[in-house]
Amino acid sequence: MKVFLKFGKSYLFLASFLISAIGLTAETYPNKPIRLIVPFEAGGTSDTTARTMAQKLEKRLKTTIVVENKPGANGAIATAFVARSPADGYTLLHTTPAFIINPLLNKKLGYDVFKDFAPITNLAMGTGYVMVVNAALPVKNLQEFINYAKTNKISYSSPGVGNALHLASAQFTEYTGLNALHIPYKGTSPALLAVASGEVDFMILPPTIVHSFIATGKVRPVAFTDSQRSPDFPNLPTMQESGLKELNIAGTWLGWFAPAKTPQPIIQQIAQEIKNVLQDPEMNEFLTTSGFRPDGRNPSDFDKFVKSESKRIEAVLKNVTLNE
Known part of the structure; x- marks a missing residue:
């Protein structure tokens, strides 16, 4: 009986300690x-x-x-x-x-x-991505860009191989059957600058950092990837509205x-x-x-x-x- 009581007290103490430790973790976090x-x-x-x-x-x-x-x-x-x-x-x-x-x-x-x-x-x-092209290209919408790309060499940028934006552009080129060269950059900002400077022809990216580039005419938006238009770009057609009926590129x-x-x-x-x-x-x-x-x-x-x-x-x- 004494042995049982001894171990019983030990287990009781251990359980109390663990409960206190869990409570202490929640109460004191964060302390740095x-x-x-x-x-x-x-x-x-x-x-x-x-x-x-x-x-x-x-x-x-x-x-x-x-x-x-x-x-x-x-x-x-x-x-x-x-x-x-x-x-x-x-x-x-x-x-x-x-x-x-x-x-x-x-x-x-x-x-x-x-x-x-x-x-x-x-x-x-993300509600979707914006597809932008170099402003100097002789295109004003998505279908014109696709037609242009069928007879000209084109390239696109992304923040690196295998990221979500690379995947989005790859989905687009695969669906349209376009042959496009992927050029990865070390980040979204330099990848977008590459479109603006003409190093590459297009990019698909979130709306976040592209607003000023569009407003100043450095790049031209041609489509939005969601099934509904972007609240930020209400006049920009979706890819589905532009003829790519079955293409769904999630944000x-x-x-x-x-x-x-x-x-x-x-x-x-x-x-x-x-x-x-x-x-x-x-x-x-x-x-x-x-x-x-x-x-x-x-x-x-x-x-x-x-x-x-x-x-x-x-x-x-x-x-x-x-x-x-």
């Missing part, structure tokens, strides 16, 4: 700055949305959020860095569909997106992840605070004018979404050729 890792260059769509969210979120979490850009390998360098980071909630990843495209193209990344990460939430869904998304085994109370806390920020009218307007619909789904639903996206993109990749 958080690092938010962005896999792409400063100034691009992913970076600007990450920084805007970080500025809003740090007020709610009452701590500093340091945004760090770690571009390279279509986001794989930054993703690997976060996978190897401590699972304490102080190193987070802000990423795009590149997160799941990379492992579909490269089986030797050194990390598993479904085992080495804990999904937090999706900030927003991007902006997800947050933590290293696997990050305590669930922390995951839930971050997800809830992001959801709260997304209800802020200023943040809502920023995302809407950037071509996004605010999301903020819970971690469980986001996990299901990522897995379904992986299957969808895998099916798309079977029907397109991603040349370098």
Whole structure:
């Protein structure tokens, strides 16, 4: 009986300690700055949305959020860095569909997106992409560009091999049967500048950073990829309106992840605070004018979404050729 009581007290103490530890984690987080890792260059769509969210979120979490850009390998360098980071909630990843495209193209990344990460939430869904062409080309709409491309050598830019924008352009050229050379750049900004300067002929990208280029006539918009017109470009026809009836190019998304085994109370806390920020009218307007619909789904639903996206993109990749 004494032995039983001795062990009983030990187990009771251990259980109390674990419960206290879990409560302490939730109550004291965060107690130091958080690092938010962005896999792409400063100034691009992913970076600007990450920084805007970080500025809003740090007020709610009452701590500093340091945004760090770690571009390279279509986001794989930054993703690997976060996978190897401590699972304490102080190193987070802000990423795009590149997160799941990379492992579909490269089986030797050194990390598993479904085992080495804990999904937090999706900030927003892209409403679609804008297709822009060099302003000097003798075309004013999508059909004129397609006709031009059939008799001329054309090229397009993207932020790198295998990213979502590369995939979008590859879908377009595959569907239309155009032979186009892909030229990758180190980021969205230099890829867009390449269109404006005439280094390449076209690019498909989110509306976020292209507004000023269109307004100043540096590039010419010819189509929007969503089934409905963009609120930012109401006079711009969709690809379906332009004759590509069966072409469906989904927009991007902006997800947050933590290293696997990050305590669930922390995951839930971050997800809830992001959801709260997304209800802020200023943040809502920023995302809407950037071509996004605010999301903020819970971690469980986001996990299901990522897995379904992986299957969808895998099916798309079977029907397109991603040349370098």
